[in-house]
Amino acid sequence: xxxxxxxxxxxxxxxxxxxxxxxxxxxxxxxxxxxxxxxxxxxxxxxxxxxxxxxxxxxxxxxxxxxxxxxxxxxxxxxxxxxxxxxxxxxxxxxxxxxxxx
Amino acid sequence: xxxxxxxxxxxxxxxxxxxxxxxxxxxxxxxxxxxxxxxxxxxxxxxxxxxxxxxxxxxxxxxxxxxxxxxxxxxxxxxxxxxxxxxxxxxxxxxxxxxxxxxxxxxxxxxxxxxxxxxxxxxxxxxxxxxxxxxxxxxxxxxxxxxxxxxxxxxxxxxxxxxxxxxxxxxxxxxxxxxxxxxxxxxxxxxxxxxxxxxxxxxxxxxxxxxxxxxxxxxxxxxxxxxxxxxxxxxxxxxxxxxxxxxxxxxxxxxxxxxxxxxxxxxxxxxxxxxxxxxxxxxxxxxxxxxxxxxxxxxxxxxxxxxxxxxxxxxxxxxxxxxxxxxxxxxxxxxxxxxxxxxxxxxxxxxxxxxxxxxxxxxxxxxxxxxxxxxxxxxxxxxxxxxxxxxxxxxxxxxxxxxxxxxxxxxxxxxxxxxxxxxxxxxxxxxxxxxxxxxxxxxxxxxxxxxxxxxxxxxxxxxxxxxxxxxxxxxxxxxxxxxxxxxxxxxxxxxxxxxxxxxxxxxxxxxxxxxxxxxxxxxxxxxxxxxxxxxxxxxxxxxxxxxxxxxxxxxxxxxxxxxxxxxxxxxxxxxxxxxxxxxxxxxxxxxxxxxxxxxxxxxxxxxxxxxxxxxxxxxxxxxxxxxxxxxxxxxxxxxxxxxxxxxxxxxxxxxxxxxxxxxxxxxxxxxxxxxxxxxxxxxxxxxxxxxxxxxxxxxxxxxxxxxxxxxxxxxxxxxxxxxxxxxxxxxxxxxxxxxxxxxxxxxxxxxxxxxxxxxxxxxxxxxxxxxxxxxxxxxxxxxxxxxxxxxxxxxxxxxxxxxxxxxxxxxxxxxxxxxxxxxxxxx
Numbered sequence: 064x065x066x067x068x069x070x071x072x073x074x075x076x077x078x079x080x081x082x083x084x085x086x087x088x089x090x091x092x093x094x095x096x097x098x099x100x101x102x103x104x105x106x107x108x109x110x111x112x113x114x115x116x117x118x119x120x121x122x123x124x125x126x127x128x129x130x131x132x133x134x135x136x137x138x139x140x141x142x143x144x145x146x147x148x149x150x151x152x153x154x155x156x157x158x159x160x161x162x163x164x165x
Numbered sequence: 166x167x168x169x170x171x172x173x174x175x176x177x178x179x180x181x182x183x184x185x186x187x188x189x190x191x192x193x194x195x196x197x198x199x200x201x202x203x204x205x206x207x208x209x210x211x212x213x214x215x216x217x218x219x220x221x222x223x224x225x226x227x228x229x230x231x232x233x234x235x236x237x238x239x240x241x242x243x244x245x246x247x248x249x250x251x252x253x254x255x256x257x258x259x260x261x262x263x264x265x266x267x268x269x270x271x272x273x274x275x276x277x278x279x280x281x282x283x284x285x286x287x288x289x290x291x292x293x294x295x296x297x298x299x300x301x302x303x304x305x306x307x308x309x310x311x312x313x314x315x316x317x318x319x320x321x322x323x324x325x326x327x328x329x330x331x332x333x334x335x336x337x338x339x340x341x342x343x344x345x346x347x348x349x350x351x352x353x354x355x356x357x358x359x360x361x362x363x364x365x366x367x368x369x370x371x372x373x374x375x376x377x378x379x380x381x382x383x384x385x386x387x388x389x390x391x392x393x394x395x396x397x398x399x400x401x402x403x404x405x406x407x408x409x410x411x412x413x414x415x416x417x418x419x420x421x422x423x424x425x426x427x428x429x430x431x432x433x434x435x436x437x438x439x440x441x442x443x444x445x446x447x448x449x450x451x452x453x454x455x456x457x458x459x460x461x462x463x464x465x466x467x468x469x470x471x472x473x474x475x476x477x478x479x480x481x482x483x484x485x486x487x488x489x490x491x492x493x494x495x496x497x498x499x500x501x502x503x504x505x506x507x508x509x510x511x512x513x514x515x516x517x518x519x520x521x522x523x524x525x526x527x528x529x530x531x532x533x534x535x536x537x538x539x540x541x542x543x544x545x546x547x548x549x550x551x552x553x554x555x556x557x558x559x560x561x562x563x564x565x566x567x568x569x570x571x572x573x574x575x576x577x578x579x580x581x582x583x584x585x586x587x588x589x590x591x592x593x594x595x596x597x598x599x600x601x602x603x604x605x606x607x608x609x610x611x612x613x614x615x616x617x618x619x620x621x622x623x624x625x626x627x628x629x630x631x632x633x634x635x636x637x638x639x640x641x642x643x644x645x646x647x648x649x650x651x652x653x654x655x656x657x658x659x660x661x662x663x664x665x666x667x668x669x670x671x672x673x674x675x676x677x678x679x680x681x682x683x684x685x686x687x688x689x690x691x692x693x694x695x696x697x698x699x700x701x702x703x704x705x706x707x708x709x710x711x712x713x714x715x716x717x718x719x720x721x722x723x724x725x726x727x728x729x730x731x732x733x734x735x736x737x738x739x740x741x742x743x744x745x746x747x748x749x750x751x752x753x754x755x756x757x758x759x760x761x762x763x764x765x766x767x768x769x770x771x772x773x774x775x776x777x778x779x780x781x782x783x784x785x786x787x788x789x790x791x792x793x794x795x796x797x798x799x800x801x802x803x804x805x806x807x808x809x810x811x812x813x814x815x816x817x818x819x820x821x822x823x824x825x826x827x828x829x830x831x832x833x834x835x836x837x838x839x840x841x842x843x844x845x846x847x848x849x850x851x852x853x854x855x856x857x858x859x860x861x862x863x864x865x866x867x868x869x870x871x872x873x874x875x876x877x878x879x880x881x882x883x884x885x886x887x888x889x890x891x892x893x894x895x896x897x898x899x900x901x902x903x904x905x906x907x908x909x910x911x912x913x914x915x916x917x918x919x920x921x922x923x924x925x926x927x928x929x930x931x932x933x934x935x936x937x938x939x940x941x942x943x944x945x946x947x948x949x950x951x952x953x954x955x956x957x958x959x960x961x962x963x964x965x966x967x968x969x970x971x972x973x974x975x976x977x978x979x980x981x982x983x984x985x986x987x988x989x990x991x992x
Contacts, residue, residue: 099712101738102704102770104748109697119696127801130774133704134727142747142771143807145700146402152696158654158689159696 106140106148107133108159124151201241201349204323205234209300213237216320220250237320247355257286258316259359265322265346266353274322274344275491275524278309279498282520285365289315299324309523313346323347364502367515371505372579380560381641384467384585385620387556388628389644391470393424393636394434395443395455399659404435404448412436426639430555433477440473452660459632463625464592467585471497474556492548495524500559501590506581509549509561513542513580521545549580557585606675610648614682616674618644630669632656648682653689663690701748703738705731745769756813757820762788768811775800775808790820796827840871842879843894848907855882865930866907866990906932906988912967915983916960919969922991923957929971930954932988933981947985954992955979 110116113135119125120132128148130141140148152159205213210230217233220240240246254262261277268276281288288311295302298318316322325345397420398404405416412435420435421428438444441458445451458466478493499520503512513521553559562579607622608630616634618627620642633656634646657663667686670678678686707713707729716731717723723731738744747769754765754772764772764786779799780788794800800808805824809816825831842860844850847867851860859879862870871879883890910918922929930952937948957971960983967983 098742099708100706100743100745102706103738103744103746105702105704107699107702107704107732109699111695115695127803130770133730137726139704139770140698141774141803141807142769144803145698147803149698157696158650158693159698160693161658162697162699163701
């Protein structure tokens, strides 16, 4: 756990006011211990098209809720923000499919 | 007719006693009745003697309780003996046992009373009050008890528990005596069908109401409104309750704002939603139950709603405290005995004598006594004109007569069966093939996305299709709905598939949806598939892709995500792995140290994310706050809550204020050159008419700020009053708290000071006595003397004694009797 998460990749929209500085990107290996770690009880956001995730990242209403970008189609949601993210997505005009659990 | 209805609902229907089927209608037994044997042990010897007499007539040999039980057990296992028992049943006993058999072996006893009354069967002879059943003496408290008590004594009926409403007098420790009864399975299996009997209508002088318009409330209105209510709950995602379990008023108000047409009925419909089991334990909509509910026929849904209403009515606590909990059940059954529209008063009087009085649990009339006065009909009237009208069970029509002044006066109220009740009876006959109905599509999907609904033609499939639309207008005969992206999304989220919806619109609309509508619906459905949010997942994080891939090869349940992650459906995490739980209270791994944050351990993703957004790592586990990042709003309210949840100790107040000022939640501080006026009794001096205009800005009880422009004028006034002010200002520790408090202030003045402080948002420094209670209702006296700072919020009165309510700086609530304040300072 020695380094901060990496910065957003080139081409992504600049971080707007009131949002986190940068969302760690796919494959980033931030502070991590050598044995695998398990993150239990997370909310996962998955998009059908990578362009959709890029658009969500660029949206200042959604970006604060994405704690980590896991792949070009997956992002982990800020813990405790499941309902707030859904509200924000709906306010932003999205109609997300909501699932209880994998 | 019951296919598709969840078994819990069926059970609820039966246990609540609602049965709209014909008295001889079939019902598939579903419950397993208990054996008489197990109940024999709970009877005393005399009670067992009665059962012996019924099951083993003529057996005088068995004298001990054990021998008698043995004889009964052998008899109930013998087909020949059971046939003898059945042959000895009275017509009433045979009919009631058969009713229990039809219900699957278990039934609410009130339902049996209703059946006996509807078939106009006389109760058996009254038992002696010296008779004991399950160790309890009989009581006359329940007028309807006479129909069942003999059968319970003889073991033909078995109570669901010894704390039964029927067996005898209830004791104080019988917190909730049950009215459910059973019968032995072997007895029921051997029971043949009884002779058919028709319900006997109550003879009334019916009135001709042909000139009165038809009822505007139908069963379809009930079902549509219930569906609309559940849609609202789906949109909200939850139901909100107060601490006492009642529905939150602000929540109901919010829903009513969304659907003004439902205002006034939402409390009832939300209650029905609960009693239909459509909400899970977490007060969230239960889509599985809803799915079962909507898969059932309309008649079943309506019956389920009525059963839920009876449960809701019985459990509504203080709302209906003065009413008999059996009233809705009794009234629904009694209404079916009406031979036609009749005067409300006459009908209620007749139904009361013939039927309703037997259901009272609050009168002391014996079941075979001539009551000196019947129970009040006011509760029944209110029920008929209120909930029953809303639920389309009854229709009370007010007839008016024009007077000379051109005014209309109520001349008579007519009671007739509601459209819903009539429909249920018609549907029952239709199910039996007696009545045929023409099937026509009930919907018309118009090109502008509006859907016209003909209520009379409504069926279960069309009602399901309406879940994907928003109600625009609901009239007596028709309704108008609108297809919107939000309404379609809500329906898809509640389990309806796009294919189902399109198919329903095709089959249920007399005008098939246009190509534009179909393509738009497909587009809306497709949009939903673009983003998926899945809660409660477990994500594994590996140090490298190679590690992850190696694990994937050995663990087929894993799904690769990105370079180094994998999703797992399993919950067991190997012990040597670091595990972070986001579905439980977070670990408090952070604490403030001056301007730095100290982190214990690696921290979960949220902690890492928080730190990366507004802090810089300066040493192992030490992060220095970046004021620029905080000023730029990187600590959003959500993240601040998350941070506080992971903090040991409080969030620094100064930093909190700075952030609030930066993000505009609080205004910036003021910096104003000023002149101060200070005196230990400054507050009294400020009351002087000459000084008052200058002393309008108290800083505390002893110090006032002066307007710089008026200082010279103020000095002149002081000179005129022969006051020569000094220049030494007492500040800081030298000015003790003791010295700044104003003491011996009258209560009225204290109250004014406190009210001024509330208006100005000021804090009070107080020395006061706590109020001490001498016993529960004893006098209140002065207690411990306290000194503390309190932020007052309101002045309240208990009788005529003023108190003020507020909070300490630590957030503790305080309620201080103003008369007990010894010293005060506004700071």
